[in-house]
Amino acid sequence: MNSSLFPAQPREIAPGAVHVPGWLSLDEQRELVTACRDWARGPVPMRSAKLPGGHSMSVQTVCLGWHWQPYKYSRTADDVDGRRVADFPEWMADLGRRALAEAHQDPAAGEGYNPDTALINFYDDQARMGMHQDKDEKAAAPVVSLSIGDTCLFRFGNTETRTKPYTDLDLASGDLFVFGGPSRFAFHGVPKIYPNTAAPETGLQGGRLNITMRVTGMA
Numbered sequence: 001m002n003s004s005l006f007p008a009q010p011r012e013i014a015p016g017a018v019h020v021p022g023w024l025s026l027d028e029q030r031e032l033v034t035a036c037r038d039w040a041r042g043p044v045p046m047r048s049a050k051l052p053g054g055h056s057m058s059v060q061t062v063c064l065g066w067h068w069q070p071y072k073y074s075r076t077a078d079d080v081d082g083r084r085v086a087d088f089p090e091w092m093a094d095l096g097r098r099a100l101a102e103a104h105q106d107p108a109a110g111e112g113y114n115p116d117t118a119l120i121n122f123y124d125d126q127a128r129m130g131m132h133q134d135k136d137e138k139a140a141a142p143v144v145s146l147s148i149g150d151t152c153l154f155r156f157g158n159t160e161t162r163t164k165p166y167t168d169l170d171l172a173s174g175d176l177f178v179f180g181g182p183s184r185f186a187f188h189g190v191p192k193i194y195p196n197t198a199a200p201e202t203g204l205q206g207g208r209l210n211i212t213m214r215v216t217g218m219a
């Protein structure tokens with residue numbers, strides 16, 4: 001739990017990868033939950049993306065700025081309802097810049113960071129995400145990840161293989177995780193959600209919300 005007595009302390013997991021437990025206040029978490037609930041309704045509804053093999057992901061996703069489907073970005077959600085996704089809000093970009101500055105304890109670390117997309121993922125108790133790289137972006141700018149709701153087991157690996165060596169850590173409600181620099185293209189995944197571990201004050205009834213901001217490098 002974050003408080004002024006125990007401010008969030010960044011922990012480097014790998015070069016360029018930093019975990020900041022309890023970074024978001026409960027008020028900020030609540031505001032994000034409200035905003036995400038709205039985006040989940042439309043203009044492009046939250047859905048489980050279909051993989052090229054035909055299976056659907058267990059996670060449900062809605063995007064801002066650019067629509068992601070396995071494995072590309074577009075302005076319109078051609079695999080859902082064909083509509084243009086909601087804009088990526090400037091307040092979220094501000095949050096992303098503050099996240100980088102505080103994770104790296106360097107006021108300049110967020111300068112020039114202009115994320116133009118966010119993937120908002122919802123995990124129910126059974127949902128998982130296999131080991132993967134975020135590599136559909138044509139830019140190497142950091143990914144800023146925010147977690148709200150139930151705690152998950154997060155696996156952060158290496159850039160070479162989807163297997164060991166990796167670090168397992170818990171991402172709890174309010175946690176920030178950033179990965180950039182030499183860790184930007186590291187494999188990572190979510191092997192497990194711990195049901196009923198969230199504080200009810202976030203406004204989320206159950207499950208886990210994760211927001212990742214990215215720079216697509218697209219125009």
Ligand SMILES: O=C(O)CCC(=O)C(=O)O
Nearest residue numbers: 119121134145190210212
């Ligand atoms: O849910 C998470 O913490 C990670 C999500 C993720 O890796 C992704 O959306 O690419």
Ligand SMILES: [Fe+2]
Nearest residue numbers: 132133134188
């Ligand atoms: Fe990812």
